[in-house]
Amino acid sequence: MTSGASTPAIIPVTAPVIALDVMGGDAGLADVMAAADVASERYPRLRFRLHGPEARIKAELARCPRLSTATIVHTDEVVLGTDKPSQALRRGRTSSMGMAIDSVKQGAAHAAVSAGNTGALMAMSLFALRTMPGIDRPALAALLPTLKNDSVVLDLGANTECDAENLVQFAVMGAAFARTVLGLEKPRVALLNIGEEELKGTDEIRDAAALLRGAALPMTFEGFVEGDKIGQGNVDVIVTDGFSGNIALKTAEGTGKLVVGLLTRAFQSSWLTQLGYLLSRGALRALRAHLDPNAHNGAVFLGLNGIIVKSHGSANVLGIANAIGVAHDLIVGNVGDRILQDLANFQAHRPAVADDAADAAETVGKA
Amino acid sequence: MTSGASTPAIIPVTAPVIALDVMGGDAGLADVMAAADVASERYPRLRFRLHGPEARIKAELARCPRLSTATIVHTDEVVLGTDKPSQALRRGRTSSMGMAIDSVKQGAAHAAVSAGNTGALMAMSLFALRTMPGIDRPALAALLPTLKNDSVVLDLGANTECDAENLVQFAVMGAAFARTVLGLEKPRVALLNIGEEELKGTDEIRDAAALLRGAALPMTFEGFVEGDKIGQGNVDVIVTDGFSGNIALKTAEGTGKLVVGLLTRAFQSSWLTQLGYLLSRGALRALRAHLDPNAHNGAVFLGLNGIIVKSHGSANVLGIANAIGVAHDLIVGNVGDRILQDLANFQAHRPAVADDAADAAETVGKA
Structure with a gap:
């Protein structure tokens, strides 16, 4: 390291x-x-x-x-x-x-x-x-609101299918984004997956995790994160392929609208709740401001x-x-130079992943 | 038909x-x-x-x-x-x-x-x-709350990767679920995708759409639906592979919690909003009840x-x-017999998809 x-x-x-x-x-x-x-x-x-x-x-x-x-x-x-x-x-x-x-x-x-x-x-x-030298595919990255600070999510739809190498490059680019735009020195990076255990998900995701776990990069690799953790703000960069990223982003948007729609309906249900709404307006405006896409505007094509x-x-x-x-x-x-430098470092100290993956597969077979 | x-x-x-x-x-x-x-x-x-x-x-x-x-x-x-x-x-x-x-x-x-x-x-x-005859893989299906009636979503995590044939089988099973549990005669079925245009998404999704578009099934096939439409309730059955389905379900859960968390914080911000909260409690309880997982409980392994x-x-x-x-x-x-009957009907009148897909590919090439 x-x-x-x-x-x-x-x-x-x-x-x-x-x-x-x-x-x-x-x-x-x-x-x-x-x-x-x-x-x-x-x-x-x-x-x-x-x-x-x-x-x-x-x-x-x-x-x-x-x-x-x-x-x-x-x-x-x-x-x-x-x-x-x-x-x-x-x-x-x-x-x-x-x-x-x-x-x-x-x-x-x-x-x-x-x-x-x-x-x-x-x-x-x-x-x-x-694309930059060392980047196979650019990724679309954006900021999402959470209970804490904003998180960077990528790819949001540029690449429908991604291999492990693409995901690692996305992680490097997302971390560089978080360092320059969010001002974090060592962003916490995780791969979006359907479970947090090491053996969950697709081959591509598991291989990417093995590469990131052993990599010498200016980030803390936090392993896998599930969809319900996106809003919590416990990781700074969430890496995924463009298909899942797009689904997650739009589902989050849609659910936000659903809850706000149900809330509006609920406030209109009686004169008492309407009065309650009038008194709470300031708070609801603050909520709307926190979730306002304008406050998180600016998706970036990285790479x-x-x-x-x-x-x-x-x-x-x-x-x-x-x-x-x-x-x-x-x-x-200078996000570009950061990405180039991190990629060069990653390749210079590239973890031996094929072995890791083979070991893991063997362990499963024995279980 | x-x-x-x-x-x-x-x-x-x-x-x-x-x-x-x-x-x-x-x-x-x-x-x-x-x-x-x-x-x-x-x-x-x-x-x-x-x-x-x-x-x-x-x-x-x-x-x-x-x-x-x-x-x-x-x-x-x-x-x-x-x-x-x-x-x-x-x-x-x-x-x-x-x-x-x-x-x-x-x-x-x-x-x-x-x-x-x-x-x-x-x-x-x-x-x-x-698995039932004609079903290659079972799927996990569940009900999700929307602004209108509940929707059925499947697969929610049983199958990480799915081909077009799996997705068609999920659509048949999801529609049978909607007919028996939601009491709908001809459920509206859509495939979860990253865009609504015919050429969006993976090969598997486009092929499944071509098969469903021409199929003789007791459902209305609505094409593609994006993640932000899940909460709107304009389709009754949303079909996807287990990876995207799990990401969508958990992201929806997480976003719901995020909004409710922000709302709670907002209501505590001043004595005025606290009073507003007291007056609106009934409405907020109704909102919580609408989103309560207990009201939508019961995931089903279909197939x-x-x-x-x-x-x-x-x-x-x-x-x-x-x-x-x-x-x-x-x-x-009798969901089992319905699925068997629909699958038999589907296979008896199986649409010629390979041709459709080839035509579409040709059109793109010419565009």
Whole structure:
């Protein structure tokens, strides 16, 4: 376990530049620019490249005093929410989304932020930026609210099927995300599984666990975690394939809505409960704020040669500003170099897993 | 689509007998017997075989007047919560759980109900009863609360990986469950997926959808459903492999607890919200009752030659009585014959799926 003793220090980025697709999402250009303005107040060193129709951007700049230093990159073209990834790949390169990605590729920006079509953003980013050395597949990561601090969950739908190697790479990327965005020195990482015992789950998950258990990485590997533990906040990074991750994320969303729906119905059941509701409104607002997707906005495609942040399509100004904040933290914390360094360390001290797995299988046979 | 025109009518069972493992679960013998007494009040024709220590059962009978007709099958042996399935298979046959299953195998009971060790119950049931003709793997099904009526979800963890054929069999079994327990004539069935478009998900899921779309079955196939739709109650049966099903079920449980935890914290934040809580208590109790696992108790192993119902280990008297009620409904509704008939119909009018899938693949290539 000689993690990183001889590795060079990560150099923070001091003049972060974000390429912003001002045309993506339901919010519209004015709100996306207002969000950039809010983010500029939070992070005064942040600079923007604004991708979209120049005349409309200029008209809006009057209301966004902090964006006076922004570079405008004109385009009238837009990727629609209904465009298929294949259509976006063929025709989207000169769209606001495509050009924001291109800004990252050309080195004119450190990160791109878009609230547009997820599939198109993922396909175009992968095509333009390619995966980092040592990463086979990028993963979609996001923050989820828990009873304690937010947790990072990945992959949320980029990869339907994953092998052990993919899962290990996701763990490395998720930990780097937690270190840069959540500010944790040694995040607790676990694999999502259907039981906590060592022999539960698929071969891929068990092999990934064996690799992570013996790895020299700046994280604490906590083994397996079940779905009911996601909300408890006892681990910082939850690693899973894109199918299960998507199911878990959406089931959590759906259950949250179910409980809130039942609660609303319950409060309307009598004049007494309606009065109770009036008195408790402040508390219920705080609950809603804690669960508000805008407070946890900013899903990230990790593992590309460049940072791509997807803001939720229905995010409001503060939500988009939070997504820009995530991009800012990933740039300043130099998430890319961290991932490269951790992967190099992992490969240099790679645990002998084939043996472990064979041993475990033998033990089962004997039981 | 000539579903069932020439098939014989299903004959209801009029004298249902349930083999009850009185030693399973946290509740203890007295509560399990009290639950049987409650169920006897609800279903006066129900008869019991009580498996456990005779002296203790007899002592308890004084408090359970409706169980006077019960047969007692003595055993002092018990499967522990910590026993592995392999241990239960070797040593559990003469335990209260093993003998309850044996009662079903010997034809002395139509169903067995146990609140004991899930893995042991599953392994012993499969070994003793075997799968029904036409079923490759049994599935664990349960009821989940939604904004409308309960939904059936399966598989919840019996099978980590499933092919298209398994998923179709789960759909047939889940629909038969919904018809007998929820009383629906033509349940709406959907496959859990990471998107609703026809080309989303794994090959297994897409192939299963193609098979179900063309099948002559007493259900309405609704295509794919995402995790956030589980709580809405717009479909009656949600079909998935045991890995995703377990993740979804536990994530829903965990999120429910998270929201209730945050709510409790919110209500304690000031004297005003505490007063609001006091006034709303009735409504919040109703909410808790709606989500109470005891109200939805009774997971079923479907696809075996016999009905096996697993009561939640932490269920109370009413919860166990509900699990017994589920067993009662499955017996009386003759779920086994329904499944056999539907499978026979499905195979007789089996849709040509390989062609459909090839067509779809071609379309994608051209897109």
